[in-house]
Amino acid sequence: MPVSSISPSLRQVCALGHERQSACTACAVRDIAICTSLTGADQAKLRDMATIRHFAPGEIILAAEESPALLGTIVKGTVKAYKLMTDGRQQVVGFLFPGDFLGSITAAAQRSFAEAIVPVELCVFPPPAFQRLAREAPQLERRLLEMATADLDLAQEWMLLLGRKTAQERVATFLMLLIDKADRRGFADCPIALPMNRSEIADYLGLTIETVSRQLSKLKNAGIVDIRNAHEIGILDRPRLATLAAGEA
Amino acid sequence: MPVSSISPSLRQVCALGHERQSACTACAVRDIAICTSLTGADQAKLRDMATIRHFAPGEIILAAEESPALLGTIVKGTVKAYKLMTDGRQQVVGFLFPGDFLGSITAAAQRSFAEAIVPVELCVFPPPAFQRLAREAPQLERRLLEMATADLDLAQEWMLLLGRKTAQERVATFLMLLIDKADRRGFADCPIALPMNRSEIADYLGLTIETVSRQLSKLKNAGIVDIRNAHEIGILDRPRLATLAAGEA
DNA sequence: CGAACTGTTGAATAAGGTCAAACCAGGTGG
DNA sequence: CCACCTGGTTTGACCTTATTCAACAGTTCG
Numbered sequence: 001m002p003v004s005s006i007s008p009s010l011r012q013v014c015a016l017g018h019e020r021q022s023a024c025t026a027c028a029v030r031d032i033a034i035c036t037s038l039t040g041a042d043q044a045k046l047r048d049m050a051t052i053r054h055f056a057p058g059e060i061i062l063a064a065e066e067s068p069a070l071l072g073t074i075v076k077g078t079v080k081a082y083k084l085m086t087d088g089r090q091q092v093v094g095f096l097f098p099g100d101f102l103g104s105i106t107a108a109a110q111r112s113f114a115e116a117i118v119p120v121e122l123c124v125f126p127p128p129a130f131q132r133l134a135r136e137a138p139q140l141e142r143r144l145l146e147m148a149t150a151d152l153d154l155a156q157e158w159m160l161l162l163g164r165k166t167a168q169e170r171v172a173t174f175l176m177l178l179i180d181k182a183d184r185r186g187f188a189d190c191p192i193a194l195p196m197n198r199s200e201i202a203d204y205l206g207l208t209i210e211t212v213s214r215q216l217s218k219l220k221n222a223g224i225v226d227i228r229n230a231h232e233i234g235i236l237d238r239p240r241l242a243t244l245a246a247g248e249a
Numbered sequence: 250m251p252v253s254s255i256s257p258s259l260r261q262v263c264a265l266g267h268e269r270q271s272a273c274t275a276c277a278v279r280d281i282a283i284c285t286s287l288t289g290a291d292q293a294k295l296r297d298m299a300t301i302r303h304f305a306p307g308e309i310i311l312a313a314e315e316s317p318a319l320l321g322t323i324v325k326g327t328v329k330a331y332k333l334m335t336d337g338r339q340q341v342v343g344f345l346f347p348g349d350f351l352g353s354i355t356a357a358a359q360r361s362f363a364e365a366i367v368p369v370e371l372c373v374f375p376p377p378a379f380q381r382l383a384r385e386a387p388q389l390e391r392r393l394l395e396m397a398t399a400d401l402d403l404a405q406e407w408m409l410l411l412g413r414k415t416a417q418e419r420v421a422t423f424l425m426l427l428i429d430k431a432d433r434r435g436f437a438d439c440p441i442a443l444p445m446n447r448s449e450i451a452d453y454l455g456l457t458i459e460t461v462s463r464q465l466s467k468l469k470n471a472g473i474v475d476i477r478n479a480h481e482i483g484i485l486d487r488p489r490l491a492t493l494a495a496g497e498a
Numbered sequence: 499c500g501a502a503c504t505g506t507t508g509a510a511t512a513a514g515g516t517c518a519a520a521c522c523a524g525g526t527g528g
Numbered sequence: 529c530c531a532c533c534t535g536g537t538t539t540g541a542c543c544t545t546a547t548t549c550a551a552c553a554g555t556t557c558g
Binding site: 081083085086087089090091093094104105106107111112135138141142144145146148149150151152153155156157158159160162163164165203205206246247248 | 330332334335336338339340342343353354355356360361384387390391393394395397398399400401402404405406407408409411412413414452454455495496497
Binding site: 415416456457459460463478479 | 545546547548554555
């Protein structure tokens, strides 16, 4: 797993600052995380309240129904957010990547679970101090609103997928989503990393692992993708994949 | 349709103020809409920029891909928000009722359609002035963040429904949602009004109209609901319905 | 009163789920 | 170093659920 290694620079931070965040300048996500909405003194305040925490794969970061929720930015790794039914049925509502914000400052209680699926490094803010800063610096709240709006649109796009798309279209859309995210973070579009396993993909797409596997095989046989191994996929025909994802084929 | 009649008080406002909103004190949704987040001078500013607009059933209020989007609060009627695929497949991402806010101040362009499904009365704010007010009054932005967060959670709850629930559970969950909304607006829980038709319900639940119809009949035969007519349903056994909705039966 | 919808019910079909077996890669220990 | 074990993944055969297609019933409205 390529995501599992811990960056040397941040290891150093931990060793020096005893888990205290003090090296924002070295931070891998400083250009995309919420910090960018703040300047000068406010940014310093945010930095001073931040600590770094690590989570092992499978560890629960946030549990639904818990009130004193945690707030933080993902620095490294991948987190799955999901909802559960009492009989164990699970729906993944999103995967969170470095730069994404975790937790809510408005909701009284958490309403989804968040779980590390690979080793995760989190830049954590204590809720009371963060709330205070949000009141003082409206740009921060505005940034959170922007993010919530974007998340809402993605969730609704996913409702379209879950409610109306075929298995083939769902898998194609999922791959396109990963490609777009990789693009936006500046990575070459060559081989797509899948930090999640088939079961987590299935729970994201409203399918079973068998169906996900079959559809991936189909895409491979059609020469559209190249399944290097379970966690790495090469994209051979991106336009075709986009067409399939939109249900235009 | 009970929702289709226009309130006399607001008719009067239109006649007097020529579609200018001036009677907030008589407004049906003044206690639940975004206005409540503001006080004194700010609330007056919001009132002064507002105008009332009416939309007929089937009329598009907001179209996806359009940038100078409209902002407003629903005063009367029901709006469906939906996404479309190029081949016409449709997913309703939500129904909006009086008090709900329509439009986004952060997104550059609209990403869903909004359509009146019954006669709708909308309290409209001009985007530039509203944006300015939002910058001046952080409580307004905070309120929008609260609403976006709530919408996001509902969307994710619906992802669980679309991805993991059976047809029976979906229909039961849908009815429970309407009951809860009616409760919250203080209406007696007696007969639930369904302003939308079967096709719109189906597009909300990721089913076909036939399946929706069959499941409703099943609930009727089981003595759980009483289908008075296509747009009005009585709830006979609410606990049982809740159990079904949660998939615990 | 009858046309045009909208909604309901029934029978046949297909898409995806379930169950089960085979496969494969990575880690363990002889 | 290699056989073995284990978990995740793939593939196949069969089955269930919801869709599709089609006919019918009920409402609404001119």
